[in-house]
Amino acid sequence: MKYALYLGCAITTEAYSYEMSARETLSRLGVEFVDFEGASCCGVTIRSINPFAFLYLSARNIALGEATGLDIMTFCTGCRMTLLEAKHVLDHNEKMKERVNAVLASEGLEYRGTSQVKHILELLHDIIGLEKIRSSLVRTFPGLKVVPHYGCHAIRPSGIGPQDDPEDPQKLDDLIRLLGAEAPYYPQKLDCCGAPLLLKNDNAAFTLSGQKVKSIQDYGFNAIVTICPSCQKMLDTQDICGRTIGATLNVPTLYYTQLLGLAMGTDPDRLGLGMNISPVKRIIEWGKTTAPA
């Protein structure tokens, strides 16, 4: 299993713990990555203000990935949606492809449409598969109630590529249960993290993330797992979103790959767990420090 790795902006410049934990766990599962040079932003943030420039940016990154001859892997859900949407347009609209390629040519690039674009959720659940992951585990989390936060752009819009059910996603739930934890249903499961509003109204953005974390805390669940650097940032920075909604929040929030790494017995420092802001220590030590009665 070998992929061209497209990381996008948030992971490349900030969300190092996601990259560390993903590289660490996926290499143990036999996945190899080619880190290609020259990448830029996927265009997600300018999608609504300049549709053609968004297509150009996405096509540019796909073209760079295609040049490796491999399929392209993303970890960020925003990059996933953006690249898949652009691919969908370009593979179905020859004229648009020509126009984009005319712009790409000045950098010596060409979009051909020869590589698939995939996201880590699909990689873990469908490509590597639950059985193979199970055989890599040395530890489980009995009794730990972990709620999945999928992120809107991991599952919607439908029709642009393989994905989970847009209204009732289950793949991350499956991956949580695989680690011996519980994945309880909660009514706020599909609620947005608020990140796209940061560009317009950060108070509203953090109100949305704060409300989501608050409901999870009120249900008494132990942790939140994410599969996107933007969602993680919104839900993990509970000092900020807690202040915004006037609540004290402390629900451990971590990337799925960090929880998976712990289940594989990986050193928490190699998973970047010291970078999380929410109290993940409880999860690292789960089941290890049963106090004598």
Next chain:
Amino acid sequence: MANLVDQMSAAESAKDVYRLEQRMLREMKENITDQCVQCVKCTAGCPAMKLLELHPHEIMALFNLGFTEELLRSEVIWTCLTCFKCKERCPQKVAPVDVILLLRSIAVARGTPPPAGFASVLQALMDRGIIQEPVEVMLKSVKTGKKRFSDRSGCSLPAASRPKDLEKFKEAFTNALVQAMSEEGT
């Protein structure tokens, strides 16, 4: 920042942009929004409804009634989170989010500056191709509790991938920006 937005809107003569806009709006109306039956399912699930009074079904009604100018000037089109729930759930296969995004791009093409956050992102992409320079993060060891600031290499990660020839990238990106509203549209 104004210069980037200006550049985008100056791409075509005002008349051409106007003609193109009208065509895009008409197509959107004919192909999609006419089917809206005002069932309000979109608004019922919209995450920006309670907080920011975004009511996608109202946007559809106003759009169909021809209140395009009012919508283009309204702040509310900038409150959509692009969660795509309305697109997924609409029983008529109408997508309020697509209308909202089209309205945004037309507003910007006319020279209306987008909210400050969008403008600064656009400028950052123009300057370096990615949203920001890789930052140093506080790395606290879980084992020892020791804290240190660390960049990518301190986290044992390879150097950031970014445009190799920034001048060439800027030229192509500018080219893409000014083409946004040209003949074929998107």
